[in-house]
Amino acid sequence: MAAERVHTTAHDVDVAAPAGVVYGLIADATRWPWYFPPNVHVEQLEFDGRSERLRMWATANGQVRSWTSSRQLSPQDRRITFRQDLPAAPVKSMLGTWIVEELDARHSRLTLLHDFTVEGDDPAGVAWVDQAVDSNSRTELGNLRRIAEQWSRLDELILVFEDSVRVRGGAEVVYDFLYQVANWPERVPHVSRLDVTEDEPGVQVMSMDTTTADGSVHTTESVRVCFPHAGRIVYKQTLTPALMTAHTGEWSVVPDETGVTVTSQHSVVLREENVEAVLGPGATVADARRYVREALGRNSLATLELAKRHAGSAVRML
Structure with missing residues (x-):
C-alpha cells in the first residue's frame, strides 16, 4: 500500500507585541488553556530545558481529543517544532512548527505550520x-494576538487563587462527591441545572446553571478531565460569563496522616472590555478582580463544605 499523502497547512498573524513576548506565550504550553479557546488542559510529562513531552486535551470540531506531543524549543531562533507521539484518530501523524519573526521592536509575525497524514488517506x-x-489554528492565533497585545497588563488581567478545607474522612468519598457532578443539583444549592456526558472515561462535558448571590442565573459549559488515582479533576469553561475570556480550575484531594485537604484552584483571564457593562460605569479591572474572586470563591467554598459534610456523613454511616 502506498504511503499516505502529507497534507500541509500554514497560518500566520501579525501581532503588535515584541517577538520575545509572543515566543514566551507559545513556549509555556501549560498556560495554553488560558490563551487558546480549543485547549482544555496540558500536562507537562518531561522537560529538560529544550525538549519536552506534553499530554494535551483540546476540542476539535466540537469533540474532545487527547494526544501526547514532543516539542523542541529554540529560543534563540524563536522556533518551536512539535510532533504528536500518540495522535488521536483519524490522524496518523501530525507535526509542525511555530515561528516568531521580529518585524520591529514592537511588532512581530507568528506563523504556525502543520504537516499531517490520515490513515489510508481517507477523504x-x-x-x-x-x-x-x-x-483551531485561526482561533489560537487570533486569541494569542489579543493576549500578546495586552502583554504589559497581563499580570493585572490574570487572576489565580485557591481555597481549601480540611476533611475528616476518606479521600475516595470526597473525590466521588466532586466527580459525580450529575448529582450536584440535588446536593449543591447554587447549582440549579447540570447536564453531563462522559463518552470517554474520565472526560466529562457538562453544561451548568448556577445562581449567584443577587439571584441571577449564569450558564456555563465546561470540559473536565478526571485523574482518580491522583485525586485531581481539572476543568476548563468553554462557555464563560461575560467578565472572563478564560476560566480554568482544578479540584484536588490530598490525604495525609490526619485527614484530607481538599482544594479548589481557579485561573481566570478577565475580559476588560466588559467590565463596565457588567459592573457599571466607572468600574475598573481591580473591581472585576474583587468581584470574580468573591463570586467564584463563595461557590467553591460552598461546594467544598458540602463535600466535607458528605464525607462526614459517610463516616458516621460506617
Whole structure:
C-alpha cells in the first residue's frame, strides 16, 4: 500500500507585541488553556530545558481529543517544532512548527505550520482533520494576538487563587462527591441545572446553571478531565460569563496522616472590555478582580463544605 499523502497547512498573524513576548506565550504550553479557546488542559510529562513531552486535551470540531506531543524549543531562533507521539484518530501523524519573526521592536509575525497524514488517506478523515486544524489554528492565533497585545497588563488581567478545607474522612468519598457532578443539583444549592456526558472515561462535558448571590442565573459549559488515582479533576469553561475570556480550575484531594485537604484552584483571564457593562460605569479591572474572586470563591467554598459534610456523613454511616 502506498504511503499516505502529507497534507500541509500554514497560518500566520501579525501581532503588535515584541517577538520575545509572543515566543514566551507559545513556549509555556501549560498556560495554553488560558490563551487558546480549543485547549482544555496540558500536562507537562518531561522537560529538560529544550525538549519536552506534553499530554494535551483540546476540542476539535466540537469533540474532545487527547494526544501526547514532543516539542523542541529554540529560543534563540524563536522556533518551536512539535510532533504528536500518540495522535488521536483519524490522524496518523501530525507535526509542525511555530515561528516568531521580529518585524520591529514592537511588532512581530507568528506563523504556525502543520504537516499531517490520515490513515489510508481517507477523504472524509482528511477533510475532518483539515477543518479542525484550520479552525483551531485561526482561533489560537487570533486569541494569542489579543493576549500578546495586552502583554504589559497581563499580570493585572490574570487572576489565580485557591481555597481549601480540611476533611475528616476518606479521600475516595470526597473525590466521588466532586466527580459525580450529575448529582450536584440535588446536593449543591447554587447549582440549579447540570447536564453531563462522559463518552470517554474520565472526560466529562457538562453544561451548568448556577445562581449567584443577587439571584441571577449564569450558564456555563465546561470540559473536565478526571485523574482518580491522583485525586485531581481539572476543568476548563468553554462557555464563560461575560467578565472572563478564560476560566480554568482544578479540584484536588490530598490525604495525609490526619485527614484530607481538599482544594479548589481557579485561573481566570478577565475580559476588560466588559467590565463596565457588567459592573457599571466607572468600574475598573481591580473591581472585576474583587468581584470574580468573591463570586467564584463563595461557590467553591460552598461546594467544598458540602463535600466535607458528605464525607462526614459517610463516616458516621460506617
